[in-house]
Amino acid sequence: MKSEVYDIVGIGVGPFNLSLACMTEPLTEMRTLFFDKKPEFDWHSGIMPEWSTLQIPFIADLVTFADPTSKFSFLNYLKDQGLIYQYYIRENFFILRSEYNDYCKWACEQLENLRFDQDVQTISYDEASKIYTVETRNSANELTVVQAKHLVVGTGTTPIVPDFCKGFKQELHSSADYIEHKADYKNKKSITIVGSGQSGAEIYYDLLNEIDEHKYQLNWVTRSERFFAIDVNKLTLELTSPEYTKHFYNLPANKRDEVINSQDMLYKGINTDLINQIYDTLYIKSKKPDFDSRLITDTQVNSLSYQDGKFSLSCTRQDAQKDFEMDSEVVILSLGYEFKKPKCLMPIAQYLNWDEKERLDLSEDYAVNDDKTVFVQNLGLYTHGISAPDLGMSCFRNAIIINKILNKEVYPVEKRICFQEFLPE
Numbered sequence: 001m002k003s004e005v006y007d008i009v010g011i012g013v014g015p016f017n018l019s020l021a022c023m024t025e026p027l028t029e030m031r032t033l034f035f036d037k038k039p040e041f042d043w044h045s046g047i048m049p050e051w052s053t054l055q056i057p058f059i060a061d062l063v064t065f066a067d068p069t070s071k072f073s074f075l076n077y078l079k080d081q082g083l084i085y086q087y088y089i090r091e092n093f094f095i096l097r098s099e100y101n102d103y104c105k106w107a108c109e110q111l112e113n114l115r116f117d118q119d120v121q122t123i124s125y126d127e128a129s130k131i132y133t134v135e136t137r138n139s140a141n142e143l144t145v146v147q148a149k150h151l152v153v154g155t156g157t158t159p160i161v162p163d164f165c166k167g168f169k170q171e172l173h174s175s176a177d178y179i180e181h182k183a184d185y186k187n188k189k190s191i192t193i194v195g196s197g198q199s200g201a202e203i204y205y206d207l208l209n210e211i212d213e214h215k216y217q218l219n220w221v222t223r224s225e226r227f228f229a230i231d232v233n234k235l236t237l238e239l240t241s242p243e244y245t246k247h248f249y250n251l252p253a254n255k256r257d258e259v260i261n262s263q264d265m266l267y268k269g270i271n272t273d274l275i276n277q278i279y280d281t282l283y284i285k286s287k288k289p290d291f292d293s294r295l296i297t298d299t300q301v302n303s304l305s306y307q308d309g310k311f312s313l314s315c316t317r318q319d320a321q322k323d324f325e326m327d328s329e330v331v332i333l334s335l336g337y338e339f340k341k342p343k344c345l346m347p348i349a350q351y352l353n354w355d356e357k358e359r360l361d362l363s364e365d366y367a368v369n370d371d372k373t374v375f376v377q378n379l380g381l382y383t384h385g386i387s388a389p390d391l392g393m394s395c396f397r398n399a400i401i402i403n404k405i406l407n408k409e410v411y412p413v414e415k416r417i418c419f420q421e422f423l424p425e
């Protein structure tokens with residue numbers, strides 16, 4: 001049975017589309033519906049050591065940058081939960097990641113336009129009516145069909161798994177599932193983490209803290225030349241601004257690729273405090289008997305094999321071009337996340353814009369078709385720069401999407417916030 005036509009159907013309910021759901025809730029002129037295949041909202045709980053915090057301050061919540069008076073603000077959550085004075089006394093702008101997850105779940109409970117356990121499987125488009133038909137199935141395989149004038153794709157990213165790592169049934173884990181497996185690690189003789197982004201560092205630090213208790217050998221291997229810190233100096237943070245985003249967008253496509261490839265330190269590194277905590281913990285733990293941990297940089301893992309209960313990692317130290325082997329009972333891949341083209345979009349692929357590298361080609365206002373009826377979240381490092389995956393910029397993106405769809409400025413959008421200039425005249 002087909003329902004009435006929604007103004008927006010959102011595919012996926014991560015923080016980006018949840019922010020959009022909160023921001024559209026007070027807009028009586030808009031009917032919206034958001035689907036997620038998970039049984040309930042859940043934000044990266046698989047990699048959530050209890051001490052881990054968001055990398056951005058609490059003000060970058062689901063709504064505040066667009067509407068500081070919104071009832072969905074983090075401060076309103078704290079007030080509602082009786083935590084606002086504890087948060088004041090804590091004097092720390094960085095929310096625990098588990099607390100951010102709880103806050104998002106609290107926001108979900110107040111929204112009537114979210115449907116969980118609904119996998120969006122296929123989307124079709126009727127050119128005459130300019131209407132999308134979205135088909136979802138729940139875990140009981142029941143079909144739901146809805147229609148929409150606009151789609152907002154918020155399907156997020158998935159952990160990167162190199163081809164040579166596929167197919168192993170043994171202890172080859174993803175950082176995304178760390179918490180699920182953590183209890184088993186105490187029984188292992190050796191654990192190797194591959195990758196040195198924030199997640200890899202968090203896992204190394206978490207396991208390092210228990211190394212003398214469980215006596216495993218703990219290895220941390222990375223292709224990066226060094227364990228580098230994310231650069232969050234205040235003038236660098238201006239590169240997440242609306243005006244740098246606009247400047248970046250207006251560069252030629254090949255130049256944009258070149259620039260983003262040179263900006264790893266702005267969005268891929270490790271929090272400086274965590275690097276220092278790791279060093280200080282290493283200093284303490286290294287004095288204990290049987291301490292065994294290897295930190296190896298500039299090293300490519302080329303292949304894996306598995307025999308007699310352990311992996312053999314075939315590696316190359318890149319600057320010296322020296323090949324070597326390492327053994328480990330467990331390997332934890334922490335190689336970052338990538339956007340995969342959602343299968344449900346394939347039936348309408350012909351209506352979408354693609355660049356020369358077969359990537360979705362975003363307009364400045366985050367649409368991926370000429371009619372500006374299909375928008376994407378999170379995606380667009382190669383078109384909009386480092387602000388694209390930044391949760392702190394989700395309100396900005398959603399304000400632009402809402403204003404575009406309603407063809408009026410519902411949410412004012414800041415045009416200039418930087419002290420520095422990017423294209424001096």
Ligand SMILES: Cc1cc2nc3c(=O)[nH]c(=O)nc-3n(C[C@H](O)[C@H](O)[C@H](O)COP(=O)(O)OP(=O)(O)OC[C@H]3O[C@@H](n4cnc5c(N)ncnc54)[C@H](O)[C@@H]3O)c2cc1C
Nearest residue numbers: 012014015016036037054055119120155156157378390391
């Ligand atoms: C551990 C971790 C910590 C991070 N911390 C920060 C941080 O502190 N600050 C920051 O700015 N960024 C952070 N990021 C980066 C980024 O903000 C997150 O990846 C964020 O979750 C992106 O939100 P999203 O809404 O795009 O997608 P996701 O959170 O990935 O959500 C996508 C949703 O879409 C659903 N979905 C996918 N396909 C379908 C389908 N076909 N049908 C229905 N549902 C579907 C999925 O079930 C999922 O719930 C972090 C990333 C990770 C991995």
